[in-house]
Every structure is written in C-alpha cells, then in structure tokens.
Amino acid sequence: MRYRTYLRTGLTTLVIAATLSGVTACGAGSRTGAADATAVECDYTMPEAETTVNVLAYNSSAIDPFTNTMVKSCTRENVTLKHDPIDFSGQVTKTTATLSGDTGSYDIIETYGFAVPEIASAGSIIALDDYVAEYEEKYKLDALNEGMRSALSYDGKLYALPMQAQMYVMAYRADVFEDLGLTPPKTFDDMIEAAKTIREQGDIEYPIALPMNATADVSTIYQAAMNSTGTDFLDAGEPQFDSEGSRQALEGLQSLLPYMDPQVTTFDQPKVQQQMYNGTAAMAIMFSGRMNDLTLDTNSKLAADFAFAAPPSIDSDAPYLFSRLSVDGWAIPENTQLDKDMLFQMIASSVSEDASRASVPAAYPAREGIVTDESSKYAVAANETTAGTMPAPNDPASAPVTNAIRPVLVQVLTGQLDIEAGMQDMQRLAEETVAGN
Amino acid sequence: MRRREFAVLIGPSLLVMVGLLVLPLVRTIQWSFQEVTYGQVGTFVGLSNYSQALTDPRFGRAVFFTLLLTIVVTSIILVIGYLIAVGVNGLGALRPYILGSMLVAYVLPGVVGAVSFSWLFDSNFGGVLNLAIERLTGREFLWFTDTWPNRAMIIAHTVWHLLPFSVLMILAGLQGVPKELREAATIDGASAWKMHLYVIIPTMRGIIGFVCLITIMDVLRTFDSLIPLSPQADAIGNESIMYYVFDNAFRDGSQQLGLGSAVNVLSILLILICLFPFIRDLLKEAKTKA
Numbered sequence: 228m229r230y231r232t233y234l235r236t237g238l239t240t241l242v243i244a245a246t247l248s249g250v251t252a253c254g255a256g257s258r259t260g261a262a263d264a265t266a267v268e269c270d271y272t273m274p275e276a277e278t279t280v281n282v283l284a285y286n287s288s289a290i291d292p293f294t295n296t297m298v299k300s301c302t303r304e305n306v307t308l309k310h311d312p313i314d315f316s317g318q319v320t321k322t323t324a325t326l327s328g329d330t331g332s333y334d335i336i337e338t339y340g341f342a343v344p345e346i347a348s349a350g351s352i353i354a355l356d357d358y359v360a361e362y363e364e365k366y367k368l369d370a371l372n373e374g375m376r377s378a379l380s381y382d383g384k385l386y387a388l389p390m391q392a393q394m395y396v397m398a399y400r401a402d403v404f405e406d407l408g409l410t411p412p413k414t415f416d417d418m419i420e421a422a423k424t425i426r427e428q429g430d431i432e433y434p435i436a437l438p439m440n441a442t443a444d445v446s447t448i449y450q451a452a453m454n455s456t457g458t459d460f461l462d463a464g465e466p467q468f469d470s471e472g473s474r475q476a477l478e479g480l481q482s483l484l485p486y487m488d489p490q491v492t493t494f495d496q497p498k499v500q501q502q503m504y505n506g507t508a509a510m511a512i513m514f515s516g517r518m519n520d521l522t523l524d525t526n527s528k529l530a531a532d533f534a535f536a537a538p539p540s541i542d543s544d545a546p547y548l549f550s551r552l553s554v555d556g557w558a559i560p561e562n563t564q565l566d567k568d569m570l571f572q573m574i575a576s577s578v579s580e581d582a583s584r585a586s587v588p589a590a591y592p593a594r595e596g597i598v599t600d601e602s603s604k605y606a607v608a609a610n611e612t613t614a615g616t617m618p619a620p621n622d623p624a625s626a627p628v629t630n631a632i633r634p635v636l637v638q639v640l641t642g643q644l645d646i647e648a649g650m651q652d653m654q655r656l657a658e659e660t661v662a663g664n
Numbered sequence: 665m666r667r668r669e670f671a672v673l674i675g676p677s678l679l680v681m682v683g684l685l686v687l688p689l690v691r692t693i694q695w696s697f698q699e700v701t702y703g704q705v706g707t708f709v710g711l712s713n714y715s716q717a718l719t720d721p722r723f724g725r726a727v728f729f730t731l732l733l734t735i736v737v738t739s740i741i742l743v744i745g746y747l748i749a750v751g752v753n754g755l756g757a758l759r760p761y762i763l764g765s766m767l768v769a770y771v772l773p774g775v776v777g778a779v780s781f782s783w784l785f786d787s788n789f790g791g792v793l794n795l796a797i798e799r800l801t802g803r804e805f806l807w808f809t810d811t812w813p814n815r816a817m818i819i820a821h822t823v824w825h826l827l828p829f830s831v832l833m834i835l836a837g838l839q840g841v842p843k844e845l846r847e848a849a850t851i852d853g854a855s856a857w858k859m860h861l862y863v864i865i866p867t868m869r870g871i872i873g874f875v876c877l878i879t880i881m882d883v884l885r886t887f888d889s890l891i892p893l894s895p896q897a898d899a900i901g902n903e904s905i906m907y908y909v910f911d912n913a914f915r916d917g918s919q920q921l922g923l924g925s926a927v928n929v930l931s932i933l934l935i936l937i938c939l940f941p942f943i944r945d946l947l948k949e950a951k952t953k954a
Contacts, residue, residue, distance in 0.1 A: 328703030441896035493808040493895035501788040
C-alpha cells in the first residue's frame with residue numbers, strides 16, 4: 228500500500244511538473260506577436276476562399292519589424308498570414324525542405340544574398356521583375372537600393388525583394404579607449420596593439436570579441452577577412468582557398484586569437500553581445516542587426532559607454548574593410564499554390580516607406596533615405612562600412628562550398644591543423660563540391 | 665475475449681504502430697541504399713552510403729563517444745540511483761517533496777535543461793559551477809572546447825537529466841522486496857552491505873534490468889543536449905551518432921538523406937546489440953512468470 232501511495236504521489240508531482248514546464252515552454256515559443264507592429268496599406272485582390280499564407284522568416288530584432296508589419300497589415304477578411312517563431316538555422320533547413328517538392332509548406336520565404344543564387348538557379352523561387360515593373364509606382368519600389376537589389380539577383384533577374392541589409396560594425400568601450408588614449412583601430416595590427424594596452428591595464432583579459440562559433444559564424448568571419456584582401460571563396464566559380472588572400476585571412480584571424488576568449492570558437496553573436504554587456508570584452512565586431520541591443524540600458528549598465536565604428540581592414544594595404552554585406556529579402560516559392568500576385572503585394576507592402584521607417588534603428592532598411600547619420604548611434608559606422616565592403620558575389624556553389632570547408636576551417640583556427648595543410652584541404656573539398664554541384 | 669473484441673481493441677494500436685514505426689523503418693532501410701534529396705525519387709546506389717559512413721573517421725569518433733557516454737552514464741546512474749533510492753526510501757514525510765523536486769530535471773524539455781545546465785559552466789552567464797571548481801582546484805577549465813572537460817560536463821548533464829527516472833523505478837523495486845526476506849536475513853546476521861548485495865539487489869533484478877534498458881536507449885539517442893553543451897562537438901570528438909546524422913542529413917540545407925538513413929540503420933543494429941542481454945533477461949523472466 229505504502230508503495231502505491233508513494234508512486235501515486237510521485238506520478239502526481241511528475242504530471243504537475245510536466246504541465247508547468249510545458250506551459251512555460253509554450254510561452255517561450257509562442258507565435259510572433261504582431262499586435263504592436265506598424266500597419267501599412269496591403270491592397271491585394273481578396274480571394275473568395277478562406278486562405279492561409281504561411282510565412283517563413285527567422286526571428287531577430289532586424290527582421291521582426293518587417294515580418295510583423297506584413298502579418299498585421301495583410302491579415303484581413305478571408306486571408307490569414309501565419310508566422311511561427313524560428314531561428315536562422317531552422318529557417319535554412321526548412322527553406323531547403325519546402326522548396327524541394329511540387330508543393331511546399333510556405334508561401335513567402337525570407338532569404339538572403341548568399342542563398343539566392345543556389346535556389347534561384349534551381350528554379351525554386353520565381354523572378355520578380357514583372358511584378359516589380361507592375362507595382363513599382365504603387366509601392367515606390369524604385370527607392371529600394373540598387374546594390375541591394377543586385378545582391379538578391381541572379382543571372383540578371385531579381386529573385387527577392389530586399390528589405391534590409393546587415394554589415395559588420397565594430398562596437399567598442401568608449402570609456403576604456405578614452406582613458407587609455409586609444410582610437411578605434413583601422414587594421415588588425417591596430418586591434419592587437421589596442422588589445423595589448425587594454426590587457427596591461429588589468430581589468431579585461433580578453434579585449435577582442437568576434438562571433439567564431441563553429442557554424443555559419445566562423446565561415447562568415449573567414450570570408451570577411453578574405454574579402455578585406457579583395458578575394459572571395461569563389462572567383463568565377465573557381466575556389467580560392469589556396470590563394471594569398473586566404474593565407475592572409477587565416478594568419479590575420481590567428482593573430483587575433485590570443486586576445487580573444489579561449490573558447491571563442493563556441494561563441495555566436497548573442498554570446499559576443501553578452502561579453503560586451505558583462506564588460507569582459509572591450510571591442511566586438513558583429514552584424515549591424517545586433518548593435519541596437521547594445522544601445523539599450525535595459526540590457527547592460529554599460530550601454531552608455533558603447534561607441535561604434537567601421538570595422539578595421541586586415542592590413543593597411545587591404546582594399547576593403549573586414550566586413551560582409553548580407554542583404555535580406557522576401558522571395559516567393561515556385562511551388563506555392565497561392566496567387567503569386569497577391570503574395571507579391573504582401574511582400575511589397577512590408578518594405579513600404581512606413582514599414583522601413585518603423586524598422587529603424589533595429590534594422591538598416593533597403594529603402595534609400597531612411598537611414599541617416601542621426602538614425603541611430605551606429606548609423607555613421609554602418610554607412611561607412613557599407614561603402615567600404617567588398618561587393619557581395621553571387622555564385623550557386625557558394626553555400627555548398629562553405630558547408631564543405633567549415634570543419635577544416637575550424638581545425639585550422641583551433642590549431643589542430645596548420646594553415647598550409649588547411650588551405651590545401653579546403654581547396655580540395657571546394658573543388659570536389661563545385662564539380663559535384 | 666472474442667476474436668472480434670480483440671481485433672477492435674488491438675486495431676488502433678496496431679494501426680498507429682504500423683504508421684509511425686513500421687513504415688518509417690521500411691522507408692529508412694530503403695533510403696539507406698539510395699541517394700535521396702527532398703522531394704525527389706531516390707537513386708539506387710547499393711552499399712555506397714554504408715561504405716561512406718563506415719570509412720568516415722568522424723563516424724568512428726561519433727560511435728566511440730556515444731558508447732563511452734552510454735557505458736559511463738549507465739554505470740553512474742545505476743550506482744547513484746540505487747544509493748539515492750535507498751536514502752529516499754528511508755525518508756518519512758519529506759519523501760514526496762524530495763521525489764517531486766528531483767523529477768523536475770527529468771520532465772524539463774531536453775534543450776531547455778541543457779541550456780540552463782551549460783550556463784552553470786559558462787562564465788558569460790554567471791558560470792557558478794565553473795567558478796566554484798576554479799576556486800577549489802586553482803585551475804581554469806575550458807568546458808566547451810577541451811575534449812575531456814566537455815565530456816565531463818556532458819556526462820554530468822545526462823546523469824542529472826536521467827537520474828530521477830531511475831531513482832523512481834528503483835524506489836518502486838525496493839518497496840516490492842518482501843519484508844520477510846529482510847527479516848530472515850537480519851535473523852541470519854547479515855550485515856547491511858550483505859543484505860543489499862545478496863538479498864535486495866537479486867530480488868529486484870528485473871527492475872534494475874529495466875532501468876538499464878531505458879537508460880541505454882536514452883543515452884544512445886543523445887542529440888539535442890549537445891547543441892548547447894558542445895557547440896563544436898565534431899572538432900573535439902564529442903559528437904554523438906544522432907548529432908552526426910543531423911549534421912550530415914539536414915544541417916545548413918544539407919540533403920544527404922541516404923547517408924543519414926544508412927547511419928540510422930547501423931544505429932538500430934548497435935542499439936539491439938547493446939540491449940540484447942537485457943531484452944533476453946526480460947523475456948526469460950516474463951516466460952518464467954507466465
């Protein structure tokens with residue numbers, strides 16, 4: 228009897244605990260709220276049947292304003308827009324799955340310049356040029372930045388409507404720099420010198436913070452370093468991992484490692500933000516979409532001490548800054564069963580002037596004239612970076628090649644493999660991937 | 665029971681099992697011999713996926729790590745689970761509260777528990793345990809990038825997560841040991857140690873076998889906890905078999921579903937080999953009781 232009583236008590240407790248944790252877990256992953264989003268005109272032809280439009284877009288402070296505006300403004304009468312929370316990695320996986328069959332789970336997908344060539348060349352998303360021509364005046368689409376349109380184009384056609392761009396920006400502790408008579412570094416050597424000075428001062432052991440997590444973060448960092456030298460992963464489809472630019476990039480990144488947390492290859496952007504919030508780093512380079520968080524005093528008592536600058540170049544002879552320009556936009560899957568005209572008007576409304584204005588300062592909208600030097604604390608740095616970043620290349624093999632070389636890149640940066648052997652391994656893997664693509 | 669009643673009662677379960685277990689298993693075996701991408705009909709490639717997996721040193725490391733984790737975690741859980749169950753069994757009114765608080769670790773969603781656990785070792789988020797261990801040992805540990813400290817953290821998390829279930833099961837077993845047996849052993853002068861070793865443990869062999877079975881199955885399927893606990897699992901040799909499958913078959917838009925299926929078939933064989941002694945014992949016991 229006693230055994231049964233205890234078992235019953237234990238199981239009751241289990242059920243209560245499971246319910247409580249279930250409730251909290253559901254709360255953590257509830258649908259994206261669009262209640263306080265900006266309302267804009269979304270004037271499409273109403274379908275006669277009840278229609279659900281499924282939207283795939285990862286959650287971040289820079290993307291959410293556009294997604295929420297679209298969900299709020301275009302949901303009416305027979306049409307419901309549905310957007311479930313998801314992270315970037317989940318979006319990448321679901322994009323591949325939804326675009327693969329004759330029918331898919333999503334009708335509008337968020338995508339970015341790096342991915343567009345691969346899915347556009349496969350015929351998985353539709354060209355938008357005809358719709359742009361038809362609705363250019365209605366949604367003032369001519370104000371979308373030409374360079375950002377180009378970043379989302381493939382083979383001369385536009386495949387995604389640009390909403391916003393991200394570029395690397397350097398955040399630094401203005402109080403620490405001022406106390407030590409330092410200025411924002413212009414090269415990697417300057418960064419190292421500044422880091423040495425800060426470390427000698429005694430409070431900050433690892434002054435430099437970069438997102439080098441062994442995922443897309445680390446390959447983006449490597450690509451940004453290569454871009455600073457004027458080279459990229461692929462040049463006209465040919466892998467460049469055994470080039471001088473690749474060597475410079477790897478040597479440059481390795482030279483920064485002693486001044487970064489020893490576990491930096493597990494740090495994603497939120498962890499780098501956390502280093503800045505905690506005051507355990509004095510300078511960090513991340514995508515601009517992460518910078519607004521640093522300006523909020525609800526996130527850190529150091530918020531007022533953060534200042535922003537364009538990132539350095541890899542050296543004084545480098546033609547470009549250590550940066551990547553990543554352009555996000557909306558695309559329409561070829562396999563959607565819904566009216567594509569209706570879908571285009573939805574995405575066009577989400578990048579309207581009002582929606583773009585409301586996204587500042589969290590985002591850097593594609594619509595020209597929205598971001599001025601006064602828009603945010605990091606607007607000057609973002610504008611300067613945009614002008615000094617190597618133009619984004621478009622190649623269908625970029626994404627698979629990046630996935631293929633990443634494990635070797637991590638081995639090089641963690642010191643398990645020397646640079647020369649790593650360059651040769653990455654070159655071989657990239658050539659095999661290009662050949663099989 | 666009439667045949668018709670039997671069919672009506674068993675039918676829904678049978679339908680669900682065929683739909684959710686048998687069909688996916690058949691499809692997995694089929695795909696393991698094919699090159700498959702989303703939405704496309706597979707192309708037969710013979711044993712190519714199997715040879716690719718079996719000649720990949722990374723897969724070998726994943727198998728080694730998974731087996732190591734399984735053996736260490738199962739051993740710790742059996743010993744500590746038994747000791748805690750004995751302790752809890754001796755408690756009075758506090759017993760349900762202690763049990764209830766322990767079960768929180770078991771019912772928490774895997775990733776949520778793993779993220780919280782990782783923060784105990786992450787100085788960016790307080791890292792209370794990391795700080796305490798550093799103070800005690802005077803050494804700095806790289807919990808996320810050094811192989812063995814990372815393994816220790818993963819083992820600690822897996823034990824923390826699975827231990828409550830084992831304690832509950834073993835406690836139930838302890839309650840089922842006949843009082844007369846204990847009294848007889850006491851009259852015969854058995855010490856506490858001998859009482860446990862020769863009377864209690866043999867009496868609840870079935871329960872211990874069941875705990876082993878469930879723990880081994882759970883640990884062999886370790887996957888989601890590694891995402892926060894071991895962000896560069898592959899690079900430091902702490903990748904589990906399931907993580908290897910995810911990384912190859914799905915991650916970052918990868919579409920090696922054939923390779924993933926082949927590794928899954930190999931995993932099923934590995935699980936069956938690991939569980940064979942326990943399944944055999946359970947069947948024997950069931951047969952004896954029947």
